Amino acid sequence: MGTLSIMGEQGDVKVEWNPDNKKEVEVARKAFDENTKRGFKAFRMYDDGKKGEQLDKFDKYAEKILFIVPVMGG
Secondary structure, three states, X not given: XXXXXXXXXXXXXXXXXXXXXXXXXXXXXXXXXXXXXXXXXXXXXXXXOOOOEEEOXXXXXXXXXXXXXXXXXO
């Protein structure tokens, strides 16, 4: 089971999917693509303390993906 968390204007929004369920994967992929287009940055997170990594495309086998709003300086 995968979880995509979007930390944005609406708080923490979660999308969950089972990698074997095509419909759930497509919903999660669509959320990933929409937020990437909005400029959000996606990171694969690990429970074991291993350093996360930035994702440029959706990975249906990722257990946790965290989206954050890019920080703007000024």
